[in-house]
Amino acid sequence: MVKNLFVLFLVVFFLSCEKKPVTPQEMILGNWSVVNKDSVMPWERDIRGFEFLADSTCDYKVGFWDWHKYQEERNRAIKNKQSLDDKILNYLGTKTKYKITKDSLKIFNLTEKIWELYQIKKFNKDTLIVKRDTIVSTFTKKKYDIGMSPDFDAVVFSSSLCYGSCPANDLVISKTGEVLYKGSYHVLNEGWYTAKIPLTEFEKIQRRFKEADYMGLKNDYYTMVTDSQQISVSFIKDGKIIKTISDYADSAPNEFIWAYTPLMYLGQKLDLKSKENKKYLDNDFFHSSFVTVDEQKGMNLTQSEVFYLVTLLMDAKNVDVRFDEKYLLRYDNNYIKEVKTDGRYYKLYLKNGKTEIKDIGFNYITDNKLSEKIEIIKR
Incomplete structure (x- = not known):
């Protein structure tokens, strides 16, 4: 009797330990990125990606735009012979909803306001192959070590x-x-x-x-x-x-x-x-470069590097110091004639004849390792 009970216990124990099959709702959770063919040119490649969450929320990585409203406003402007410069493409964000069954994945398209149907052709823990209309796409599950x-x-x-x-x-x-x-x-x-x-x-x-x-x-x-x-x-x-x-x-x-x-x-x-800012530092395009005063060497800066420098100059103190005017900062607008600097101090020669020296508190060129970009200017 005791032996039979022990055997029954073992059977129940091992049955309870068996792994339950993973459902599509569980397997879809996480980050997925499309796999591109090597032959696809960079500007034609698919950059879709998703993060599926347990609450039926989907982070559609590239996001959605209100193309319909933009096109209507653009067509109206063309018809009335108006400028297109002020036409705005509204961004609808990346968060949407999804539904998944054994053979289909549906994602709500915020642009078209419809559920897009993806027919599942293959699905396992690290690969998802879907067909939409006539297009077959492969996605792979991504794990990030942030x-x-x-x-x-x-x-x-x-x-x-x-x-x-x-x-x-x-x-x-x-x-x-x-x-x-x-x-x-x-x-x-x-x-x-x-x-x-x-x-x-x-x-x-x-x-x-x-x-x-x-x-x-x-x-x-x-x-x-x-x-x-x-x-x-x-x-x-x-x-x-x-x-x-x-x-x-x-x-x-x-x-x-x-x-x-x-x-x-x-x-x-x-x-x-x-926000009020100093007009003589303002610009529509933040493009610039550092050039040695003999104009033999220089380095181009990215737009974000120039913008960050301008924000530092806007908050910098005016000082009265002498420094080695080693570089020219090429920064064109309606107020500035030229800017000379050693990386930390910036002497602004304004078109109205006035000058200002600003101290940003550190050497923007050496401390940011921008000097590694300096090269001989080709004539």
């Missing part, structure tokens, strides 16, 4: 114009949630503004760049095409630039594009407060 990437105190984002509706804007977001924003073209608000985001929002921004392994990326990504948008992102730690990445024509790795795209449209959802 502990390998260092924290940053602030991120500087800059975007240029393109042949189209690309927003041109610049912003600095700090870990305290403070935002300094400059809108230039194809944006809801032009000019200088301040705003505040929740600390949890900054943590999301930081996590996305860490998932992209931002410190391990190249400094420059580009494709040989014209009329595309130039993006530059600088990462700040203890007031210094620890990394700058430039991306032209969406040529960077998918995760990096996913990380910076929401920043490009952040100004559309911020509660912006107008």
Whole structure:
């Protein structure tokens, strides 16, 4: 009797220990990225990615735009022979809903306001192959070791114009949630503004760049095409630039594009407060270079590097010191004739004949390791 009970106990025990089959709802959870064919040109590649959460929420990494409203306003402007410069493409964000069954995945398209059907052709713990219409796409499950990437105190984002509706804007977001924003073209608000985001929002921004392994990326990504948008992102730690990445024509790795795209449209959802700034430092395009005074050597700066420098100059103290005017900072606007600097002190020669010397508190060239970019100017 005791022996029979013991055997029955063992049977029940081992049956209870058997692994239950993993359901599609469980297996879909996590991050997925599309697998591109090697033959696809960079500007034609698919950059889709998803993060599926247990509450039926989907983070559609590339996001959605209100293309219908934009096209209607654009067509109306063309019909009335009006300028297209003020037409804004509204960003709808990345968060949407999804449904999954054994043989289909549905994702709600915020642009079209419909459920998009993806027929599941193959699905296991690390591969998802789906068919939409006639297109078959393969996704692979991604695992990110974000502990390998260092924290940053602030991120500087800059975007240029393109042949189209690309927003041109610049912003600095700090870990305290403070935002300094400059809108230039194809944006809801032009000019200088301040705003505040929740600390949890900054943590999301930081996590996305860490998932992209931002410190391990190249400094420059580009494709040989014209009329595309130039993006530059600088990462700040203890007031210094620890990394700058430039991306032209969406040529960077998918995760990096996913990380910076929401920043490009952040100004559309911020509660912006107008900010007064020194007009003689303002500009529509933050492009510049350091050139030695003999004009034999120089270095180009990315838009985000210039924008960060300008924000430092705007807050810098005016001082009366002598210094080695080693470099010319080429910064063109309606107020400045030229700027001479040693990296820390900046002497502004204004077109009205006045001069100012500003101290940013550290050497922007050497402390940010920008001197590594210096090269002989080719004639």
